[in-house]
Amino acid sequence: MKILIAGIGKVGKTLVEQFAEEGYDLTVLDTNKEALERIVEICDVITVNGNCASMEVLTEAEVGKADLLIAATGSDEINLLCCAAAHSLCPTLNTIARIRNPEYSKQVYRMRDVFSLSMIFNPERQAAAEIDRLLHYPGFLKRESFAKGRMEIAELKVEEGSKLANASLTEIGSLLDCKILVCAVLRAGTCITPAGDFVLKAGDRIFVTATANDLSALLKNLGVVHRKVRSAMVIGGGLGGYYLAESLLEHGIHVKLVERDAERCRELSALLPKADIIYGDGTSQKVLDAEGLRDCDALVALTGNDETNILISLYGKSYGVPQIITNLGRVEDMNIIDTLPLGCVVSPRKLCCNTIVRYARAIHHKTGAAIAVHSIADGQAEAIEFVVDMNTKHFGEPLKNIRLKPNIRIAGINRADKTEIAGGDSIFGEGDTVVLVTSRDEVLLELNDIFAD
């Protein structure tokens, strides 16, 4: 499949890296020649230098032979123009555009029709939705939901002195009195697909699968305080800050939004009448103290600068803010990030890349395709949801009799009426969806790829 990617900023680059890994034919367009030079040295792509909205440039990039175009330049208008121009040159093309200006956010569905777009993505808005979700269910570092929300993979950290520390995986079910499955463990920067006798240690980040009810039970039994977030302090009034404040206010959470640009503060106060807009530098201890960080239930570091966000979160931690969320756009893959007490880490570009990758895989493999893909454990593992169809091997056999390739675990099986956490006697049948976790390097494109025979 041939994919065109216009614009290699943060999102574009992550997409190129992911797609190159999966072996698609990639053409990258950008006006910055040096950035193209850099990408071609690390990824197997061909580049075209020029304005991606120009038909001449698109023709040079052989848009006629492409199956998918992703417009991820910094400008919404260029992205739209690019998709429209490409569509006129190749009517069968699937187009995806990044639109992030809040002024357009109410009209995205109309725009999708007008510009014949297959999909619109908005990293900041998606990140805000994710943060909003995390604040509703505190205690986990991250949650990914499958089967329309009936099954989740949640990430949590094994704290010193927790019941989980030094427990083997076969014990924890009885220890915590709920049915969960640990499908991946991130220890010292490497991802492990654990077997039953695997013993957890303090400091591990574990990824557990459970039904939504069991997850709440898990938290309760672990002794994690489930305190409802009533007020949140958000540092950084950029696009992400705006989207987050908007949805938090909608859910009745009080928001203090700290922004250091006076003009932007005025804009925000016009847009968000219910929020407290504070004009000040979020990295200044005085500002945070004066605005009562101590009394806030949550702190979200959402400035455009990763280093600043890390500093703010560390400061919040030292104050004992119960729930901390850090937005990292660039450095979230660095191994040392793990060792810092940053609370939950949210990466807008990674979130939207997951969505786009899933979409690309779906148009590439019309049958047996993955219907959900989430990159977990700092990108070292993937949780994928597949549909079982007629061509799937081994259906109707108990899992204990099926040999899988190494480093793959079936986490759960979803049927029309119930969701089941995978055990040795579980079976899957036609029409079910299977959620599995893999830390293999190779990309799993269809369900049959997981079987050893």
Added chain:
Amino acid sequence: MNYKMMGRLNAMIFGALCGFMLPSFILCLCDKDGQAALAFGISIALTGVLALILAILCRGASVKFYAREGLICVGICWLGMSLLGALPFRLSGCFDSYIDALFEIASGFSTTGASVLSDVECLPRGILFWRSFSHWVGGMGVLIFLLAIVPISGKNQGFTLHLMRAESPGPDVGKLVPKMRSTAAILYICYLVLTVLNVVFLLIGGMSFFEALCTAFGTAGTGGFGLKNDSIGGYSPYIQVVTTVFMLLFGVNFSCYFLIAFGKFRAVLKDEELRAYGIIVLGSTLAIALRNLFGAGAVYGTFGESLRHAAFQVGSIMTTTGFSTADFDLWPTFSKAILALLMLIGASAGSTGGGFKVSRFLLILKGARRNLSRVLHPDRVKSIRLCGKPVDEKVLSNTNGYLAAYLAILIVSFLIVSFDRAVSDMTTSMTACIACFNNIGPGFSGVGPTRNFGDFSVVSKLVLIFDMLAGRLEIFPMLVLLSPAAWRRA
């Protein structure tokens, strides 16, 4: 520095080398030539064992690979390939010393075609085949071959661009299609198709299959090792014309064939390098043909004959093949002067030919013209264009740097070779260096088309071996091997 990955690549290259030696081995067995078969058998076994050891030592290499590793790795691969590829020559007893054997195989892989032998007709068929086949292998490049057939660094082949850049000739190497593997495969398919066509045309001319195959290998790689002592001179005019045409075809940038295959004829016609290449070939051919026909020291009686020989020699020298149909050392000075200039220009970038490359020559000329106009209009801003597109200033400065390195190597090797007792005059030492460095083969005077490099001293031969490999790999991969900075950690 990623030593493990470099080791793994070398292991793959040696593995491929075993495969390349296999046809010669089988040919020796068919001919019941015991000694030569044994020589190939031992060489294959040795190379195979070495590949295996390297592969085991370098398991679990990381795929991260940068420009420095790419350059060094390509240099080492070619050096190692030459050292191992020389074994059958020496072990079969056809060559008196290992250095002679090394010279011959370096000449083969680098597609030079300079020989140390005065009589090739007495060689066993297996050895002759290996000589010619080494041209074909070296012509498009072994690493490109590997890139086309094995996934060197997993699914993401991004890092392999450095290998292609280091091995492929030309100032600005790029991919034809998004995937490196498909690009390499397309290049090899073009190469294969043209070679097969060449064989078919030679077979129609009444050559035996073995002869046709070996001659086609020499033509395709723009090498120049022949099966006869008088090169192509003894064959019919038809075969000479076919070889002329195919030499010229292999001197064209292979991306042109890719464009033709997709029906983009207009883009091919617009290619400035191709045009310049055509004009130079036509102009030189006519000038030589006329000079050889008229005036003092005229060598040919009819225009047809003169044209045929002129075209063959121009094609052979320009594409850096090195076949000959006539002893052009006996031609008038004007004709020789044109050939000498063609030696310095060389073939097109992205072809199998060597030399300075027509596109670089064009860039240097255009750069000089711009500098001249700067003298007259100091404030004028002007970008240099090739094929209508502005050329990056980086490419221009790289080209100038290449010219400097090119001249430096030529000067140093000229000085060293001039020390040689076997060298009688300056023309010999100068053209020996030029002919080896530009991967041509024959030069003038003492290294003319009827002579060979056998009498040179060991030192001269080593210098020329370096020149040949440096010429094929466009200097830098070989030059970095000599630079201590490249070997230092971090």
